[in-house]
Amino acid sequence: MHPFFTILLKELLIFFRSTGLVLMVIYFFTAEVYVAGDGVEVEAKNISIAIVDKSAGGISKKIISSLHAPEFQTPKFYTSQKELSDAIYDRDIMIGLIFDEDFEKNYYKHLNPQINILVDSTTASQSLMALGYLQNIVMDFNKMQLPITMKIHKLFNQNATTSYFMSLSELLSVITLLTVILTAVVFVKEKENGTWDIMLLMPVNPKIIILAKSFSQIIIVMIGTFLSVGIVLFKGFNIPLNGSLLNFFILTFFYVWTTAGLGLFIAAVSKTVTQIAQLSIVIMMPIIFLSGAWTPIYAMHPILQTLSIFSPLRYYIEGSESIFFRGSGFIDLLPYFGGVILLGIVLYWYGFRKIGKLF
């Protein structure tokens, strides 16, 4: 057998013999992705709301009756503003509505009736959305006839389902995290045990050793990705696929290869597993940050926009979103392929030079 396959097989055997590690990888690709997609809700829903109603009239009741699921929980009632603000300070309640004694009187007398609202705005984005809901409810009540209406089309994700976005981006982070750590550890373990020098002394081209070792981890991650896309994304969340699945797996392959290059880089500069743990966090955080996963790239500072060219995750995220949601074709995806492959070549070139020779 060609030495490439021998080494590949050896690494795969080592991996599959370590039951704990196999279980961990499976957990990451399935349960972790599911929990993130299912648990994180960025839209404001199920908001806890409480009411102090001193007006005791029909108007306030009508407004209260329009506070319902999925936006709001069943409102709680308090008799004094003190109780309400205590509940908000204990963070049990997010929004409190206070109807004054003369609210109803003002309403009928046309004296600018107003509802006082207390908002816990620690989670600023959700508070803003919740206020928007209330604004709409009151707007409806006022029966303000606007001469203009809006017809909104949400493209690619009609109901703005958070789970589509969250599960996909969690899968991409899992791929990044596991590839970097698994690859780096494969090399550094040999360094720690002192067997790396022996490997290099073998009459095999060190480039083949390095490629074979990293390919074993790439195969593991690719299998995990298959599982995750098939079981969690499609079965679990019914995520829409507007592009071609083959394109996604080709892009994933090249991305995993580049990320393994990153692991190789980390392995080249560290001596122990402890160093890997720390270094991979230090290196991965900026890569995730500059990828546009949290803030879109066009909204970043110009210097950061330039730096984001070096984040392989940027190409991968944009590419995968384009495939799944926007349904882009192969030609439109070429820049993403190019970016990922180019970065991979640079990383492997460095890895070969730094770790691939004895003297």
Place this chain on the structure above:
Amino acid sequence: MRLRVIKAYFVKELIDLYRSKLIFMPYLVPLLIVVLFGYGIKMQVTGVRVLILDNDHSKISRTLISKFEHSKYFNTTVENITEEEGLEKIKKASKDMIVIIPSSFEKNILKGTQSEIGVFVDASFPSRSSTMTNYVQGVIYNLAQDYHIKSSQMIQLNNRNLFNQSLRDEEMIVPGLIGLVLLVSPAILTALLISKEKEKGTIFNFYSSSVTGAEFLIAKLSAIFTLTSLNIFILFFVVIFLFDLPFRGNFFLYWISSELYILVALGFGLLVSIVVSSQIVAIVVTLMLTILPGFLYSGMLMPISSMNNEAYIIAHLYPVMYYNHIIYDTFLVGQGFDSSLNILYLSLLAGYALLFFFVGLFFLKKEI
């Protein structure tokens, strides 16, 4: 409990960390995470690339366009292309939103009949798309009000934003980030402590010596505890000066709860490293059990009170939420020791720290 033994281990661990050039890592990693994510997570949306297709070319449509152009939220371009070409631009991710003003828009408004503005939004990032449509709604209401007589019967909302008056992203995210790094960083360091000895076989030194389990654990933990405790102050100053966060609460509460929380994180990493036998599994398990729950159950992105049943219960099982409640209190709310809830949560943290330590002690057996 012999202090002499503990001291020897303590010094040995510090020297170990120093020699592996990792002595700065416990400070570098948390700092990096807080700074990057503090600047990085932006829930507010600015600079939305909006493309306006004006089919009316009237006075009112130009007023609408200038309202878009004057808003800090939008980065507006007006082009003379068809709807299909506009949609193609969204598909290539070069525009986020198209607003289509219909022909005879002005005529309809002046006549008082309904006219419809078409809005197409890229919703592949769902929360952003909702925010964007809210902004457009705001602009259009604003225009509509110019052509509508205000009535004094209209109910107004008078809202007071408590704790984060200006709804800044930093005030929402950064305290939670402190909670995240004080969990992740100590946990990883400890998780490697014992699994490293197991992998290298040096754990047999401990098995065959007269050092007791409690001494061993206390000695191992105190080195990292001392190192990471400094973070409480470093992070405090970074957060106050770099992100301009208010500090309304009690500093002593912040300090003591953070120390307890570090103990919880240490105990957690310790449990992992006792159960697991190799370093790589220890790292992966620790990352897995700290980062995602650290985000999810912190109340950073969604309030605990609006979680549904199971998530609400799980959130109460993790220690993350108790510390986050206290830390948001010290930075933004400012109730301090007056709130009985804070004191309850503080004692819960202490309970978790003790629990992890004793469970770890129970599982750490000298086996030969």
